[in-house]
Amino acid sequence: MPDALRESAAATWLSAAATDQRVYLVERTTGWASWFDPANRQWGPTRRLGPDAAVSTWGVAPGRAGVDERLVLFGAKRADKEAECKVVVQAWEVDGDTLELIPSASNDAMPSEMSEKLFPRDDDDDEDLDDTPLSIGVCGNATGGYVYNAAEPANGAVLYELREGKAEGCVTTVARWEWVPCAPAVQAEPLGRAILACSPVGLDELALGVRSAGPRACNAAH
Numbered sequence: 001m002p003d004a005l006r007e008s009a010a011a012t013w014l015s016a017a018a019t020d021q022r023v024y025l026v027e028r029t030t031g032w033a034s035w036f037d038p039a040n041r042q043w044g045p046t047r048r049l050g051p052d053a054a055v056s057t058w059g060v061a062p063g064r065a066g067v068d069e070r071l072v073l074f075g076a077k078r079a080d081k082e083a084e085c086k087v088v089v090q091a092w093e094v095d096g097d098t099l100e101l102i103p104s105a106s107n108d109a110m111p112s113e114m115s116e117k118l119f120p121r122d123d124d125d126d127e128d129l130d131d132t133p134l135s136i137g138v139c140g141n142a143t144g145g146y147v148y149n150a151a152e153p154a155n156g157a158v159l160y161e162l163r164e165g166k167a168e169g170c171v172t173t174v175a176r177w178e179w180v181p182c183a184p185a186v187q188a189e190p191l192g193r194a195i196l197a198c199s200p201v202g203l204d205e206l207a208l209g210v211r212s213a214g215p216r217a218c219n220a221a222h
Contacts (some may be wrong), residue, residue, distance in 0.1 A: 001101040004032040015059045015138060017071060022096070024071055025058040027164030030134070031075075033060070033099050047099040049073055051092050060094075061145050064162045066171065069096030072162065072173060074147055076119075076136045087119040087134060088112075089147060091160070093173045108174040110147070114158045117179060118149045146180065156182045 008014055008027050012180040017024045026033040026049065035044040049058065055075035068090065071094040075144030079088045093102040137150035140160070146156040162178040 002032075002034045002043060004030075004046050004048075005034060017060045017062050017138075017140075019069060019096070020141075022059055024096070027135075028056050028058055029056065031058050032056070035096070035099070042162065044097070045099055048097065049094065050102075051075070051101055052077065054078070055090075055110070057134045057136050059136045061138045061140035062154065063096065064142060064164065070095055070102070071153050072150050072160075074136060074138050076115075076134045078134070087115050087120045089115045089136065089158075091116070091174055110158060110160075111177055114177060114179050116149070118158060119153055120155065126128065127176060154182045156180060174209070186219065 005014065005025055005027055008030075008178050013028055015026045015028050021039070022034045022035045022037050022044070024033065031049045032046065033049050034046040036042070036202050037044070051073070052075060053201070054077040056078070057076050059074040061072045063072050073092045076087055076089045080199070081088055090109040091110075095102055118136075120136065133152040135155070135177075137148045139145050144159065144161040146157040146159055149155045157180045159176075159178040159180050161178075163173060163175040193203065
């Protein structure tokens, strides 16, 4: 493992994204990144991703399908005190080979009303909030995923949908943002740690599979 990531070799400090060819790692607080090719047992370049020096927490997810190996880099930062929203969440498209920003792509900003829900503020505690470190979590695939407050997952999450392929005249990566409230069960009984994941198979499809497999399993048992 590269020296820049070795001291942070834990899920608490690293954001990871897996594609068919590689596993990408980004240090959540510093932005240092690299990739590993399991088939060839080879590490790629190590680079500090810093499109915005004000960003204090990073997350990474696989990029769009139908183009060369790409990633989506998410970053969160404190906004100006005069701003209505205290936290700004942005997304950038990154070249998966070189770990450099895609020159033609602009950054996408999450709608302020959604980032406000992820990181709610209390006007009475503004000074204390400024000293509280931000922490975002990201899980996704080549079509989209979710961004959430890693310190307070019960706040909910924001779904992002990636734009397919290379759209003419379009330089943004995220086609749609949508607020996803937290499950009532989690809000009613908070857990010490929550894990979010994405899958092309829906829960309804899993339920159908379990029901259809049930009788066959019983017959096999008899």
